[in-house]
Amino acid sequence: MTTRQRTTITVNGTRYEREVEPRLSLADFLRHELHLGGTHVGCEHGVCGVCTVLIDGCSARSCLTLAVQADGAEVTTVEGLRDRESGRLHPIQQAFIDAHGLQCGFCTPGFLMTTLELLRDNPEPSDDEIREALGGNLCRCTGYQSIVESVRLAASRLRG
Amino acid sequence: MIRDQLPTSQVRYVGREVTRIEDPGLVAGSTQFIDNLALPGMLHCAILRSPHPHARIIRVNANPALALDGVVAVLTPEDVRRLANPALTAPAGWGTHCLATDKVRFVGEPVAAVAATSRHIAEDALELIEVEYEPLPPVATAAEALADGAPLLFEQHGSNVIQARVYDWGEVDRVFAEADQVVRSSFRWNRVGANPTETFGCICQWDLADNSLSCYGSYQVPSFWGLARSISLNLPANKVRVISQPMGGAFGGKGGARATDIAALLSRKAGGRPVKYIEDRMEYLLAGFGQSWDRHYEAALALTADGTMTGLRVKLIDDQGATAEGYGTISVAKPLAAFTGNYRIEAARYDTTLVVTNRAPTAPYRGYGPPPHFLVLESLVDLAARQLGVDPAELRRRNYIGKEQFPYTIPSGNEYDSGDYAAVLDKALALAEYPALRRRQAEARTAGRLVGISVVSTVEPGVFDWNAYATVGVQGVGVPEGVRVVVDILGNVTVVVGFNLQGQGQYTIAAQVVADFFGLELGAVRVTTAPTDLAPPHFGQGGSRLGVAVSSAVLGACRKLEADFRRVTAHLLGVPLDEIELMDGRFRMKSRPDAGMSLAEVAGLMLGRSDLLPPGMEPNPQASCVWTAPGRNAPDDQGRCRSYLTAANATHVVMVEIDRDTGHTEILKYVVVDDCGTRLNPAMVDGQIQGAIAQGVGAALYEEYVYDGQANPLVTTFVDYLMPTIHEVPRTERDFVVTPSPTTAFGAKGCGEGALHTTPAAVICAVNDALAPLGVALTETPASPQRVWRLLRQAGLG
Numbered sequence: 001m002t003t004r005q006r007t008t009i010t011v012n013g014t015r016y017e018r019e020v021e022p023r024l025s026l027a028d029f030l031r032h033e034l035h036l037g038g039t040h041v042g043c044e045h046g047v048c049g050v051c052t053v054l055i056d057g058c059s060a061r062s063c064l065t066l067a068v069q070a071d072g073a074e075v076t077t078v079e080g081l082r083d084r085e086s087g088r089l090h091p092i093q094q095a096f097i098d099a100h101g102l103q104c105g106f107c108t109p110g111f112l113m114t115t116l117e118l119l120r121d122n123p124e125p126s127d128d129e130i131r132e133a134l135g136g137n138l139c140r141c142t143g144y145q146s147i148v149e150s151v152r153l154a155a156s157r158l159r160g
Numbered sequence: 161m162i163r164d165q166l167p168t169s170q171v172r173y174v175g176r177e178v179t180r181i182e183d184p185g186l187v188a189g190s191t192q193f194i195d196n197l198a199l200p201g202m203l204h205c206a207i208l209r210s211p212h213p214h215a216r217i218i219r220v221n222a223n224p225a226l227a228l229d230g231v232v233a234v235l236t237p238e239d240v241r242r243l244a245n246p247a248l249t250a251p252a253g254w255g256t257h258c259l260a261t262d263k264v265r266f267v268g269e270p271v272a273a274v275a276a277t278s279r280h281i282a283e284d285a286l287e288l289i290e291v292e293y294e295p296l297p298p299v300a301t302a303a304e305a306l307a308d309g310a311p312l313l314f315e316q317h318g319s320n321v322i323q324a325r326v327y328d329w330g331e332v333d334r335v336f337a338e339a340d341q342v343v344r345s346s347f348r349w350n351r352v353g354a355n356p357t358e359t360f361g362c363i364c365q366w367d368l369a370d371n372s373l374s375c376y377g378s379y380q381v382p383s384f385w386g387l388a389r390s391i392s393l394n395l396p397a398n399k400v401r402v403i404s405q406p407m408g409g410a411f412g413g414k415g416g417a418r419a420t421d422i423a424a425l426l427s428r429k430a431g432g433r434p435v436k437y438i439e440d441r442m443e444y445l446l447a448g449f450g451q452s453w454d455r456h457y458e459a460a461l462a463l464t465a466d467g468t469m470t471g472l473r474v475k476l477i478d479d480q481g482a483t484a485e486g487y488g489t490i491s492v493a494k495p496l497a498a499f500t501g502n503y504r505i506e507a508a509r510y511d512t513t514l515v516v517t518n519r520a521p522t523a524p525y526r527g528y529g530p531p532p533h534f535l536v537l538e539s540l541v542d543l544a545a546r547q548l549g550v551d552p553a554e555l556r557r558r559n560y561i562g563k564e565q566f567p568y569t570i571p572s573g574n575e576y577d578s579g580d581y582a583a584v585l586d587k588a589l590a591l592a593e594y595p596a597l598r599r600r601q602a603e604a605r606t607a608g609r610l611v612g613i614s615v616v617s618t619v620e621p622g623v624f625d626w627n628a629y630a631t632v633g634v635q636g637v638g639v640p641e642g643v644r645v646v647v648d649i650l651g652n653v654t655v656v657v658g659f660n661l662q663g664q665g666q667y668t669i670a671a672q673v674v675a676d677f678f679g680l681e682l683g684a685v686r687v688t689t690a691p692t693d694l695a696p697p698h699f700g701q702g703g704s705r706l707g708v709a710v711s712s713a714v715l716g717a718c719r720k721l722e723a724d725f726r727r728v729t730a731h732l733l734g735v736p737l738d739e740i741e742l743m744d745g746r747f748r749m750k751s752r753p754d755a756g757m758s759l760a761e762v763a764g765l766m767l768g769r770s771d772l773l774p775p776g777m778e779p780n781p782q783a784s785c786v787w788t789a790p791g792r793n794a795p796d797d798q799g800r801c802r803s804y805l806t807a808a809n810a811t812h813v814v815m816v817e818i819d820r821d822t823g824h825t826e827i828l829k830y831v832v833v834d835d836c837g838t839r840l841n842p843a844m845v846d847g848q849i850q851g852a853i854a855q856g857v858g859a860a861l862y863e864e865y866v867y868d869g870q871a872n873p874l875v876t877t878f879v880d881y882l883m884p885t886i887h888e889v890p891r892t893e894r895d896f897v898v899t900p901s902p903t904t905a906f907g908a909k910g911c912g913e914g915a916l917h918t919t920p921a922a923v924i925c926a927v928n929d930a931l932a933p934l935g936v937a938l939t940e941t942p943a944s945p946q947r948v949w950r951l952l953r954q955a956g957l958g
Contacts, residue, residue, distance in 0.1 A: 023280065
């Protein structure tokens with residue numbers, strides 16, 4: 001297990017080159033190698049969706065993806081949402097605050113990344129389409145209703 | 161009520177739907193949950209767990225693990241026998257060491273542990289540890305625990321019974337003998353649990369020079385766990401420092417007593433290097449703090465011919481699991497706080513037997529006991545309505561405690577503060593369009609569909625007190641919750657509390673009160689958590705109390721500051737003290753409101769110009785207030801006392817449809833009306849309700865910790881433990897009634913556990929309403945498709 005493999009991953013626009021063990025998950029790579037702690041880990045078996053990131057623009061479970069599998073990929077995490085210069089929150093993040101779409105906030109980065117993908121592909125989703133898109137993310141606090149409202153609010157703000 | 165408490169001409173925050181000050185860090189991903197924290201030189205812990213439900217440990221050899229490159233320390237049963245004490249429990253004597261020493265009592269019980277330079281290496285090392293077991297016959301169920309000649313989990317007690325007690329409140333035998341109608345049923349509530357999305361985690365560092373311990377972690381009740389560590393690890397309490405990190409949810413089920421002791425002792429063996437342990441989901445599901453309420457009920461409700469409920473008998477056999485370390489025992493005691501629900505029932509009996517089995521120990525979960533109890537009570541009320549031919553809403557209304565009867569003492573001793581149950585019911589029935597709903601049901605039934613409706617009412621005991629748990633051996637009256645409000649030299653205000661974030665939004669509640677009290681912008685108030693050695697006395701989240709407790713404590717501290725600041729102002733302006741008032745953030749003269757000083761001016765003066773202060777006054781612009789619920793008393797021999805300070809209530813109207821072919825239950829309509837008094841932040845109350853409904857739906861329809869006949873757990877992942885997703889949680893229609901509590905500062909009542917008291921009963925009662933025409937009834941949770949399908953088969957369908 002100790003044979004390390006050279007791996008190059010671009011995360012939120014920055015290119016990182018590291019020697020990693022093949023067994024290292026992408027989630028652990030992001031969290032512990034790159035110190036991007038916003039991607040959380042909830043179950044490590046691909047059910048809860050807390051660890052969701054975008055890999056080459058597609059939502060994926062970073063706990064089930066090995067870092068070496070993401071070699072050459074572009075990864076977007078919750079840290080990539082904020083405006084880098086001003087620190088201003090992304091409209092999706094602000095909508096989750098304004099519509100009370102979070103309580104403990106541990107699952108929230110996963111919901112934000114899934115929502116980012118949804119609204120990119122479908123700027124005006126119906127409630128059913130929102131529910132379909134978020135069906136793979138567990139939240140134990142909110143009961144989801146305010147999350148649907150947050151996504152709706154974000155969509156309307158992004159459409160301007 | 162809010163206005164009376166706050167020196168402001170316009171309340172801007174308290175009672176308003178304001179966004180939360182906690183949220184920017186959470187949506188940015190920058191909030192420091194425990195696994196985001198790393199200390200220099202930190203090691204990583206992995207725990208070897210028992211594969212057996214019940215086995216004697218013959219030998220543990222951890223030396224091969226020590227030989228692995230990167231392993232720094234191992235912890236064995238021999239170490240903990242020497243260095244630690246068994247967990248304290250209530251009742252006493254049903255706890256074990258953090259590692260099993262003589263035998264294992266459940267699958268997943270820690271047996272040995274490793275600290276290494278990475279988690280991967282630590283887990284590799286576990287495979288090298290040799291453990292020899294001699295399997296013992298397991299006790300798989302409560303019935304087996306009580307059988308003659310049953311294997312014993314704790315041989316020294318000579319029995320698997322932790323406690324057997326019968327409580328008699330009023331003339332139970334008489335009211336049952338005189339009853340015109342008695343309805344009876346048995347119920348089986350299977351284990352469910354909290355399952356926050358973040359598991360437990362900690363970093364422990366044992367300072368070998370100072371012989372002191374620091375524990376960082378997702379600690380729901382930091383000082384409680386700190387005190388317990390001082391006992392389990394033989395340290396003076398002032399040498400244990402707990403630094404609570406923000407938590408990714410808790411719901412009661414966040415505990416790490418064993419893991420903290422393990423990480424602490426590994427740190428000690430590793431020369432004082434910090435040791436991190438992060439529980440994984442499989443460990444949580446096997447042996448974490450996530451299993452609650454494993455219950456067998458026999459219950460009966462007595463009524464007169466006119467439908468007056470007169471007596472309630474509940475016999476409970478409660479499977480606590482392998483030990484009492486998780487304080488699951490309290491969940492048997494808590495129903496005393498609302499035993500007879502919303503009703504004027506004059507007499508009640510509670511016959512309780514708490515047993516140990518080789519299942520995992522049970523722990524607190526949101527509601528902490530009453531949710532299954534209300535399933536029993538409300539199901540009996542529905543049975544009675546069916547037998548009497550009365551509408552279930554009407555039968556409830558007839559028996560409600562009247563709004564004029566408060567404060568109302570229930571037979572089991574607690575006093576409800578206020579309420580208007582009929583108003584809540586009326587609003588719920590109107591919102592649900594109840595008569596139309598019943599017509600829809602009749603039409604559906606005619607068409608052969610299995611549609612059911614429930615109308616369920618419950619009381620939520622709010623603001624717990626230790627006295628509520630005296631019956632299982634918990635000591636004390638009063639649960640102090642302290643805050644310190646600090647004004648700096650420039651007039652910025654910080655609130656120091658002893659608990660950390662968990663999701664309910666109590667930082668925001670604290671800031672709302674301060675901002676309105678001193679005329680500040682909400683965002684200008686900072687709230688911060690202090691370690692246990694620096695924080696005022698505190699408990700934290702639990703028992704639907706912190707919103708009330710923290711708002712009361714902050715208000716108290718603000719008033720103390722107001723008194724000092726008025727004194728400074730009066731002295732400086734050369735006017736009598738009673739000429740100065742605080743209004744809209746200014747300490748001003750009553751006769752000349754334009755003359756006065758701002759908060760910043762007074763604070764700056766206190767800290768920067770001691771020469772101008774009143775003689776003898778400390779330059780100290782900060783104040784502490786430690787709040788505890790007023791009027792609590794010690795219980796009598798039947799457990800009766802004024803325990804929970806507030807009594808919120810709710811009525812849920814639910815319509816479900818059961819698929820005739822598969823037994824799957826779909827929720828067609830979900831209406832909630834609740835009354836938790838003043839809503840300090842209505843959006844946050846709403847969030848608590850909807851979130852608790854999701855958990856209630858899980859408990860009613862999906863979630864279950866399944867064990868086989870040998871006490872082996874069959875649920876080890878989220879593929880087996882079915883957490884409700886966005887598709888299973890109903891879109892609810894909600895409204896509320898406000899009956900302020902006369903006992904709290906702003907009239908607010910505890911509301912954090914809320915709908916979990918009501919939803920399981922409401923969903924199961926609706927399922928049974930759907931099944932009623934078939935002559936079958938579901939008496940076991942959850943109403944999984946398989947379980948319902950079996951009933952349909954029994955009725956000739958499916």
